[in-house]
Amino acid sequence: MSIDDGHRTSATTVRRLVVLSLPAVVIGVVSALVLFVVEELAAILQSALWEGLPNVAGFDADSAWWIFTVLTLTGLAVGLAIWLLPGHGGRDSALTELIAPPLPLSALPSLALVTVLALAGGVSLGPESPIIAINTGILVAVFARFWPGVSVQLIVLITAAATIGALFGTPVAAALVFTGVVGTMAAGQALWDKLFLPLLAAGAGAVTMSLLTQPSFAVPMPSYDSIAAIDLLSATVIAVFAALLGIGAAAVFPLVHRTFRLLRHPVLYVTVGGMVLGVLGIIGGPITLFKGLEQTATLVIDRDEYDSGQLVVIVAVKIVALLVAASAGFRGGRIFPAVFIGTAIGVLANALVPGIPIVVAIAGGVLGMVLAISRDGWIALFIAVAVTGSVTVLAVLCIAILPAWLLVSRAPEMLVHAPVERTVGHRPSGRSSGDAHHSAR
Structure with missing residues (x-):
């Protein structure tokens, strides 16, 4: 390519990015607004169920x-919605990647409903997967109507980045996640050019969410300003231990999913899933309920109130609760519960060996668990630093992640790849429901 050709290509790329900048900002704002509305509805229902009604x-x-x-x-309630409502609650989260093809608009209301119900009812899943699916479905449909020249793939990418930016309150998370994604796209285009629009949308989403509320993963902890040599070993051992637990959960995930599907009907297997989660909630206590963000802060702040035996129970219950919730047909993501589990592992390590700085222990636990559940080193590093609020610990984590990643890279994903068999009242379909479409008989 000549210099003139290079300049023309560069100018074309710049013009394209400028033209698409405003739509990217709009996508960021809309994605944050949808997230805010869903979470606010869930918070209102949660307050009614867990505070208002009991108080009255x-x-x-x-x-x-x-x-x-x-x-x-x-x-x-979730089982009935999946069975009866149009769209059947969207795809089964157990079969779906974080970023998936867009759903039809008809599936989004039922997906939003079952997401709100799960978040409010105490189910151990986060909002990330369904919110990305809802935002993607809305924005792909809007752009198809008003700006059909923009590719669906680009809209999906920008919307997912915007939603991640809104969820974590910073575009940095989205930038890290999408570095690997965009690396496989548009060969010959500079990485910054590929990341520009997703990063812009993520920034708009993060700013919008920050204006509406104050999303934060940071938990109050003692400062960690200097690294001791032993901290490298401590973080590595804890990260590897957490990763092994996550790998074990991922290995049995398909089996648990198949076991629930033996009940064949969504009303049955989701209700039974709720019953099992109820028993687990009784065993582990309220600290093991919900997506885990607020509970993470509570666990760290009140860590002196738990002995090592109680912490072992909390870790075990939350891992099983995540497996059950993700397998039984509830809609939701697995990253938020993984953060809680990793934090609990770190608190347990600190209780067993008080000499380990709590920041190092929690960072190592979160790193290993999120790495095993998400299979993304960037997001695992980011969340571990975000939870502890310590930039200093990042250097330690960059060492600890190596053996943990070597284990995770050879382990199964926490994802069900096998197709869902025909069930009573359903027929398989990849368009709008992972459980399969309802078939009136």
Whole structure:
């Protein structure tokens, strides 16, 4: 290519990026607004279920019978929605990557409903997967109507980046995640050019979300300003241990998914899933319920109130709860619960060996667990630093991630690849529901 050709190509790329900048900002703002609305609706329902109703009726919201009742009824409500509503609650989260092809608009209301129900009802899943699916479905449809020249692939990429930026309150998370994604696209184009629009959308999403609320993963912890040589070993051992637990969960995930599907009907297997989550909630206590963000902060702040035996129970219960929630047909992501599990592992390590700085212990636990669940080193590093609020610990994590990644890279993903068999009332379809479409009979 001549110099003139290079200049013309560069100028064309710049013009294209400028033209698409405004749509990218709009995508960022819309993605954050949708996230905010869904989370606010879930928060209102959660408050009614776990505070308002118990206060009015005069009973303890943390009582065993109420935890079991709410989670069982949540499973029943989600199962009915998947069975009866148009779109059937979107795709089965167990079969779906974080970034997936867009759903039709008809599937989005039921997906939003089952997401709100799960978040409010105490199910151990996060909002990331369904929110990305909802935003992608809306924005692909809007652009197809008003700006058909923009490719669907680009809209999906920008929307996912915007949603991740809004979820984590910073575009840095999206930039790290999408460095690997865009690296396989548009050969010959500079990496910055590929990242520009997703980063712009992520920035708009993060700013919008910050204006509406204050999303933060940071948990109050003692400062960590200097690295000791032993911290490298401590973080590595904890990260490897957490990664092994995550790998074990991923290995049995397809089996758990198949076991629930033996019940054949979504009302049955999701309701039973809710019942199992209710029993787990009784065993682990309220700290093991919900997506885990607020519970992560509570666990760290109140860590002196838990002995090592209680912490082992919390870790075990939350891992099983994540497996059950993700396998039984509930819609949601796995990163938020993984952060809680990793934090609990770090708190446990600090309880067993108090000499390990709590920042190092939690960072190592989060790194290993998120790495095993998400299979993304960038996002694991980012979240581990974000939770601890320590930039200093990043250098330690860059060492600790090597053996953990060597284990994870050879292990199964926490994803079900096998097709779902025909079930009562359903027929397989990859367009709008991973559980399969309802078929009236």
